[in-house]
Amino acid sequence: MLEKRQQLPQEQLIDPDYFIYCLEAVEDIEIDTVTEAQKKLDLLTTKYGVASIYKTCDTIEGLETSLNTLILDDHNFKNYEIIYLVITGEANSICLNDYYYSLQEIAEIFEGRLEGKILHFSNAKILDLDEEEAQYFIDITGARGVSGYGNEHNGITSSDLDIAFFNLFKEDDNMLDVVEELHQRHYKMCKLLDFRMYY
Numbered sequence: 001m002l003e004k005r006q007q008l009p010q011e012q013l014i015d016p017d018y019f020i021y022c023l024e025a026v027e028d029i030e031i032d033t034v035t036e037a038q039k040k041l042d043l044l045t046t047k048y049g050v051a052s053i054y055k056t057c058d059t060i061e062g063l064e065t066s067l068n069t070l071i072l073d074d075h076n077f078k079n080y081e082i083i084y085l086v087i088t089g090e091a092n093s094i095c096l097n098d099y100y101y102s103l104q105e106i107a108e109i110f111e112g113r114l115e116g117k118i119l120h121f122s123n124a125k126i127l128d129l130d131e132e133e134a135q136y137f138i139d140i141t142g143a144r145g146v147s148g149y150g151n152e153h154n155g156i157t158s159s160d161l162d163i164a165f166f167n168l169f170k171e172d173d174n175m176l177d178v179v180e181e182l183h184q185r186h187y188k189m190c191k192l193l194d195f196r197m198y199y
Helices: 036-048 060-073 103-109 131-141 159-171 175-185 187-193
Strands: 019-025 051-057 080-086 093-096 099-102 118-121 145-149 195-198
Touching: 019 036, 019 060, 019 093, 036 051, 036 159, 051 060, 060 093, 080 159, 093 103, 099 103, 103 131, 118 159, 131 145, 131 195, 159 175, 159 187, 175 187, 175 195, 187 195
Parallel strands: 019 051, 019 080, 080 118, 118 145
Antiparallel strands: 093 099, 145 195
């Protein structure tokens, strides 16, 4: 007789040692809407067992407060490896509330506080840094790497590729192996969106 397999409770399927921290720029944090990024993060949890923390910000102060809360106060979430930023902007800046902030300014705000983390930008903004800018950001913040896309949105969101990227990190901690694996599994999308990693 076949035994009926018992479904594991959801929390047992989730890896307690791996989190994605997502910060999305919105026009007004008081307006509560479910975004594409939120839906994809829910999928990441239900399908792959990767938990995430999702917050919104509408000012640079909000961005700073959210990341500081995470870095300084949230002892349960020491194990997140990736900070996922869904923020518009230019090649080496982000835009919040119609103000542009260079990644150099962002690096100075989070000096020494992103130790070992990967900062991943969705293709809501293109990421195009020269070697010096990338090195400065990594040296100042202590981040392991900065990743994102060189091609603009053009109606194609990077969220599916972002999710694939995050899920690969659950399986393998080696950043370069993950990037290589991502290109092997999702070559067309990586090329189309011009996935890039600075480290």
